[in-house]
Amino acid sequence: MKIGELSRATGTNIETIRYYERIGLLPAPHRTAANYRSYGDPHRARLTFVRHSRDLGFTIDEIRSLLDLSDDPGRDCSEADRIASRHLEQVEDKIAQLTRLRDELTRIVGRCRGGIAADCRVIEALGDHRHCKSAH
Amino acid sequence: MKIGELSRATGTNIETIRYYERIGLLPAPHRTAANYRSYGDPHRARLTFVRHSRDLGFTIDEIRSLLDLSDDPGRDCSEADRIASRHLEQVEDKIAQLTRLRDELTRIVGRCRGGIAADCRVIEALGDHRHCKSAH
DNA sequence: ATGCACCCTGTAGCAACTACGGGGTCAAGC
DNA sequence: GCTTGACCCCGTAGTTGCTACAGGGTGCAT
Numbered sequence: 500m501k502i503g504e505l506s507r508a509t510g511t512n513i514e515t516i517r518y519y520e521r522i523g524l525l526p527a528p529h530r531t532a533a534n535y536r537s538y539g540d541p542h543r544a545r546l547t548f549v550r551h552s553r554d555l556g557f558t559i560d561e562i563r564s565l566l567d568l569s570d571d572p573g574r575d576c577s578e579a580d581r582i583a584s585r586h587l588e589q590v591e592d593k594i595a596q597l598t599r600l601r602d603e604l605t606r607i608v609g610r611c612r613g614g615i616a617a618d619c620r621v622i623e624a625l626g627d628h629r630h631c632k633s634a635h
Numbered sequence: 636m637k638i639g640e641l642s643r644a645t646g647t648n649i650e651t652i653r654y655y656e657r658i659g660l661l662p663a664p665h666r667t668a669a670n671y672r673s674y675g676d677p678h679r680a681r682l683t684f685v686r687h688s689r690d691l692g693f694t695i696d697e698i699r700s701l702l703d704l705s706d707d708p709g710r711d712c713s714e715a716d717r718i719a720s721r722h723l724e725q726v727e728d729k730i731a732q733l734t735r736l737r738d739e740l741t742r743i744v745g746r747c748r749g750g751i752a753a754d755c756r757v758i759e760a761l762g763d764h765r766h767c768k769s770a771h
Numbered sequence: 772a773t774g775c776a777c778c779c780t781g782t783a784g785c786a787a788c789t790a791c792g793g794g795g796t797c798a799a800g801c
Numbered sequence: 802g803c804t805t806g807a808c809c810c811c812g813t814a815g816t817t818g819c820t821a822c823a824g825g826g827t828g829c830a831t
Contacts, residue, residue, distance in 0.1 A: 503777065514819075515818085544762060565758065576755035594733045650790075
């Protein structure tokens with residue numbers, strides 16, 4: 500299949516596919532006589548893996564490691580579990596941080612009574628960290 | 636005060652302070668005879684405002700608008716409330732998205748029994764979206 | 772033969788910094 | 802008076818993960 504078809508099949512931007520090839524995340528496919536890229540099912544599977552991992556928030560480097568593992572089926576796979584676990588931890592940290600942030604924003608928002616900026620509690624709160632209830 | 640002192644006073648990297656000046660977020664301060672930047676209290680307050688807003692996740696452009704408002708104390712400040720409210724919504728969306736993601740990762744992690752990559756459930760799950768319980 | 776959709780390459784842009792190279796300034800200590 | 806070290810200056814390039822051109826070639830239908 501040509502790049503446009505692969506793009507539609509995986510929901511990936513064409514430019515992104517070429518980008519992944521450039522950085523070595525996807526192997527360079529064969530070319531037709533007209534120099535068009537020509538992909539097969541293994542390419543599609545690999546790109547699906549990459550997109551899914553990206554959707555789950557893995558970095559390109561993490562995906563590289565995960566792909567290395569899956570390319571080498573005899574290898575011990577506890578590494579994959581470690582990468583995923585560490586990532587899960589990061590996601591949990593990020594959720595906790597955003598939750599604190601949301602609480603702080605909730606306290607700030609809505610305090611404006613439509614007056615003038617000089618009296619605005621929103622602007623005041625942003626300028627002075629001491630108004631905050633928790634670290635963020 | 637010199638830039639290093641301002642840096643320590645606000646917990647901001649020196650390079651970041653110069654960057655903020657370059658993009659016009661902070662006004663250029665006076666210079667000493669040796670061409671060193673020399674800051675006063677208004678600079679420190681403004682930088683504190685910027686850092687606090689950044690910590691809360693506001694973009695530079697949003698901060699620019701918020702600063703414009705606070706520079707013009709006679710202006711109607713409902714704009715500030717609107718910016719903060721929209722940002723709060725974005726944070727809530729992000730939390731919801733990360734929570735779905737966390738649930739999916741939790742399902743994936745820990746399914747590896749320390750075997751070889753060919754049998755790894757983590758790698759399998761990443762390669763096949765159909766294993767997923769929800770959209771992400 | 773002329774549209775039109777599709778493909779190619781290479782480069783530059785985005786956000787918000789961070790890091791570096793190569794240099795100038797200033798006070799303290801010998 | 803000279804060195805050492807901490808501090809400052811500027812300009813540019815790197816980071817992450819794409820996305821958006823510009824300027825061209827290909828393939829098929831009308």
